[in-house]
Amino acid sequence: MHVNVLIGLLGGLIASASLTLAGATLPCLPPRAHRRWPRRTLLLVAATVCAVLAASYPAGAHIPVMLTPCDNADALAASPMVLSGTTSFAFYGRTGHTGETRAVRIQLVAGQQFHAELLIPDLAPETGLDATGQPRLAIDDPSGQARLLDNTQRSYFFEPLTQTSYLVLAETTSVAATGTYAVIVIGGAPTRFVAVTGQDEQFAAAVVNASRASTGDVLRWYTTPPAPDGPGDPANPDAGPTTGNGCRQ
CATH class of the missing domain: 2.60.120.380 (Jelly Rolls)
Incomplete structure (x- = not known):
């Protein structure tokens, strides 16, 4: 996802929602004030979002x-x-x-x-x-x-x-x-x-x-190296418990 798209999405969230910090809900700034958010701040937030997503899922082509x-x-x-x-x-x-x-x-x-x-x-x-x-x-x-x-x-x-x-x-x-x-x-x-x-x-x-x-x-x-095994065999970590037809229960 391009940084500009993330900036747009995050800017929309800031403009339309309330900010919650340490359990307290603070009203959002007036719309005019939103336009004064530094681009650097939004870029930092966007980079943080990308880092969190990258930690959970492989990024890239597939x-x-x-x-x-x-x-x-x-x-x-x-x-x-x-x-x-x-x-x-x-x-x-x-x-x-x-x-x-x-x-x-x-x-x-x-x-x-x-x-x-x-x-x-x-x-x-x-x-x-x-x-x-x-x-x-x-x-x-x-x-x-x-x-x-x-x-x-x-x-x-x-x-x-x-x-x-x-x-x-x-x-x-x-x-x-x-x-x-x-x-x-x-x-x-x-x-x-x-x-x-x-x-x-x-x-x-x-x-x-x-x-x-x-x-x-x-x-x-x-x-985990492969090994000769059958479905459900502990040597195969992708197998899991199986029924007689080799499918998970």
């Missing part, structure tokens, strides 16, 4: 969401769904064995851009995986046609806020059809991954069947 074993291809109808598919989301997850899946859905309108990427942390053991051990990204379009992307890339990506590093394995962009796209990660060896959808940077956007992750969530995911 809205972060943590995936769990509930979010698999067999339970696609209950998987996370982004209502504005052009908005950038980063779905963090892990798979514990070959063939295990994680899935999300995004909605698009004809003519919009469909975009998806698959990344892994630039860490061991992911960086040592051969082609058979790497996760793969599959796309199901609104017509029901499925496409499995090849891992033809290995480009480096650094996320400055969380100080985390990644390798991009696959990426695709195309003109969308109207409807819902399924983005499915298929596991090979035990691994962490990030599935990215959309390219439009937004601070917030609606997502169904999921909630926004914090910086702490992302860092715990990043610093």
Whole structure:
């Protein structure tokens, strides 16, 4: 969010509300006095707001969401769904064995851009995986046609806020059809991954069947190595208690 926008919003709040300090409510200054608030003061307040938000959520291109074993291809109808598919989301997850899946859905309108990427942390053991051990990204379009992307890339990506590093394995962009796209990660060896959808940077956007992750969530995911496990296994911190079908209770 641009500083000028924050200044406008904060100025509006100051002009229309009462100021509360140490439990006492003070009347706002007259409108004429509001115009004499120093720009430096508003910039300082805006910077404070940005700092508080940055401490809670990763900023930048993608809205972060943590995936769990509930979010698999067999339970696609209950998987996370982004209502504005052009908005950038980063779905963090892990798979514990070959063939295990994680899935999300995004909605698009004809003519919009469909975009998806698959990344892994630039860490061991992911960086040592051969082609058979790497996760793969599959796309199901609104017509029901499925496409499995090849891992033809290995480009480096650094996320400055969380100080985390990644390798991009696959990426695709195309003109969308109207409807819902399924983005499915298929596991090979035990691994962490990030599935990215959309390219439009937004601070917030609606997502169904999921909630926004914090910086702490992302860092715990990043610093916990993957291990062979099944859903609900204590070695998998993203799994949690599960039922017989591998979904959370």
